[in-house]
Amino acid sequence: MTAAARTASARRRGAAGITLLEVLVSVGILALIGTLIYGAFDGMSRARTGIARMSDRYHQGRGAVARISRELQAAFLSRHQPADRNAVVRLTAFTGEDSSTADRVDFTAFAHRRLLRNAHESDQCEIGFFAARDPERSDKLDLVRREAKHIDLEPTRGGVVNVLAEDIESFNVQYLDPVTGEWTDSWDSTQPAAQLDRLPAQVWVTLVLKGGPGDEPIKFETKVTIPMQVPIAFGVSN
Incomplete structure (x- = not known):
């Protein structure tokens, strides 16, 4: 092979290779593309996590x-x-306490599921809704539900308490008095000076x-009509 042929062959081999600068440029482009894809x-x-969390919050509020x-x-x-009177072991009641942050409502209802x-249970039970501090976070307020499957003489105590909605800002309950036609912030069917043996016509829950x-906070609001306005008294003489 002549000297000219060897020189031409070396040039062809050099032209077919990749320089260090080209390698660095290629790596930089790949890194940029990878960064964009990762971002x-x-x-x-x-976005998916945020949407799922928001969906859970709305679902929790609507369910509550x-x-x-x-x-x-x-x-x-x-x-x-x-x-x-000494033999009385059950007391049915409807009570609502007003509070600045979270109200409380306790009542007897045909709402228990056996x-x-x-099981020696019926559909009668005591139910309460109120706010409680989270045991793990003192700054977190949860809406809880209390249910006692047997009615006793303390309609606002006892039973099992479960969280109904987490991290609430407020829970407000108002009651429509069918006698006065006005909304009131509290209710007590056990006291003669309040609403003795009466139920509200409607309950406004916020x-x-x-x-x-x-x-921003999420607000849920509804007005509930209570069908049974007078106490059950069939077979009871006045």
């Missing part, structure tokens, strides 16, 4: 208000008591949750 997937993941409405509609009072076969879009 896109990370943004999609964050729906359950409160359903069980308020089953509220009742009864005048069926033993002739001997889950165990042959629940506000924290953590809405743009960190």
Whole structure:
């Protein structure tokens, strides 16, 4: 092979190779593309997480208000008591306490669901809705539901308490008095000076949750009509 041929062959081999600068440019482009792809997937993941969290908050609020409405509609009072007052072991009531942050309502209702076969239970129970501090976070207020499957002489105590909605901002309950036609912030069917043996015509429930879009609160509101306006008194002489 002549000297000219060897020189041409070396040039061809050199032209077919990749310089260090080209390698660095290629790596930089790949890194930029990888960064853009990661950012896109990370943004999609964050958006999906945020939408899922927001959906859970709305679902929790709607579920809480729906359950409160359903069980308020089953509220009742009864005048069926033993002739001997010392033998009284049950007290039906409807009480509502007003508070600046979260109100409380306790009542007897036909709302209990018997889950165990042959259980000595009926559909009568005591139910309460109120706010409680989260045991793990003192700054977090939860809406809880209390249910006692047996009615006793303390309609505002006892039973099992479960969280109904987490991290609430406020829980407000108002009552429409069928006698005066006005809304009131409290109710007590056990006191002669209040609304003795009477149920409200309607209950106005307002629940506000924290953590809405743009960190704004989420408000749920409904008015519940109570069908049973007078105590159960069939077979009871006046």
